[in-house]
Amino acid sequence: MVAKYAGSKLLDINWLVSLSPYEYSEFRSPFAGNEPLLWVIPTCVKRWINDINPLVYQYWIALRDDDSLEDRWVRHCKRADRSLTDAYYLFRSCCKRLITGNHHPVDLLFVSYLAVKQQWGMYRSHFASFSPALAASHSWRAVTPERIILAREIMQGVRITNWDYQKVVSAPGRNCWIYCDPPYDGAGRVYAYGFSALQRKDFARHMLRSRHRTLISLEDSALTVKQFVTHPHFDSVPQMYRSRRTQKINRQWYIANYSL
Numbered sequence: 001m002v003a004k005y006a007g008s009k010l011l012d013i014n015w016l017v018s019l020s021p022y023e024y025s026e027f028r029s030p031f032a033g034n035e036p037l038l039w040v041i042p043t044c045v046k047r048w049i050n051d052i053n054p055l056v057y058q059y060w061i062a063l064r065d066d067d068s069l070e071d072r073w074v075r076h077c078k079r080a081d082r083s084l085t086d087a088y089y090l091f092r093s094c095c096k097r098l099i100t101g102n103h104h105p106v107d108l109l110f111v112s113y114l115a116v117k118q119q120w121g122m123y124r125s126h127f128a129s130f131s132p133a134l135a136a137s138h139s140w141r142a143v144t145p146e147r148i149i150l151a152r153e154i155m156q157g158v159r160i161t162n163w164d165y166q167k168v169v170s171a172p173g174r175n176c177w178i179y180c181d182p183p184y185d186g187a188g189r190v191y192a193y194g195f196s197a198l199q200r201k202d203f204a205r206h207m208l209r210s211r212h213r214t215l216i217s218l219e220d221s222a223l224t225v226k227q228f229v230t231h232p233h234f235d236s237v238p239q240m241y242r243s244r245r246t247q248k249i250n251r252q253w254y255i256a257n258y259s260l
């Protein structure tokens with residue numbers, strides 16, 4: 001929404017919408033990250049986002065409820081614009097607050113924003129030692145801070161939880177559509193909360209039991225093919241995309257328990 005997140009499906013929005021059911025009255029995202037679908041799902045639809053990472057949860061709560069968010073952001077930007085020394089000082093103090101856990105979500109966005117804008121090399125190394133919180137925050141990149149107000153409007157009425165995905169998938173509901181974007185196999189170092197082999201097995205089991213219409217995105221691997229693509233319960237379509245890091249063309253799968 002306001003920030004960019006590792007593994008973001010922001011560029012796949014149209015594709016995702018094209019794979020959604022024709023009509024639904026509730027939307028759930030159990031692995032929300034920076035859930036970009038919230039930009040396009042009508043606000044009259046009941047919406048529920050969830051992420052196990054407390055930093056992600058705090059960010060969403062602040063975006064929905066904290067009226068001071070925009071002021072804080074503007075104050076930070078004004079100070080950083082005065083001089084490079086001021087910007088650097090601010091950057092360091094935000095980093096410090098992140099490390100002590102005594103931060104505001106704006107600090108998280110601001111560190112990411114300045115690190116990218118100024119290309120300060122300390123970014124990665126500073127973050128590497130701060131685990132698991134920093135492993136998560138290096139996934140963030142604030143790109144469109146001026147959208148904070150719009151994002152807050154869209155966020156009104158959205159339910160936000162900080163649970164394991166299973167509770168969200170299995171909770172009862174009516175005419176519900178769930179989009180699951182779990183950590184891909186091999187993405188262990190990208191997210192503070194990745195999936196182990198056991199969790200992945202459990203995930204496949206849970207998805208088989210889901211009583212709601214569920215769309216899943218997963219990496220192209222032998223495991224995905226075995227657990228989902230060749231399984232008669234699911235319908236799957238491949239999608240090609242270019243990796244921003246390696247510039248290679250990769251394939252990922254979109255899998256649903258309804259007809260795609």
Ligand SMILES: C[S@@+](CC[C@H](N)C(=O)[O-])C[C@H]1O[C@@H](n2cnc3c(N)ncnc32)[C@H](O)[C@@H]1O
Nearest residue numbers: 005007008009031033034052053164165181193
């Ligand atoms: C691939 S990212 C989601 C990206 C998101 N679709 C976007 O566009 O920004 C996966 C997310 O799942 C979260 N996660 C990992 N394990 C989880 C679990 N057991 N329950 C809920 N969320 C989990 C991670 O914190 C991460 O934010």
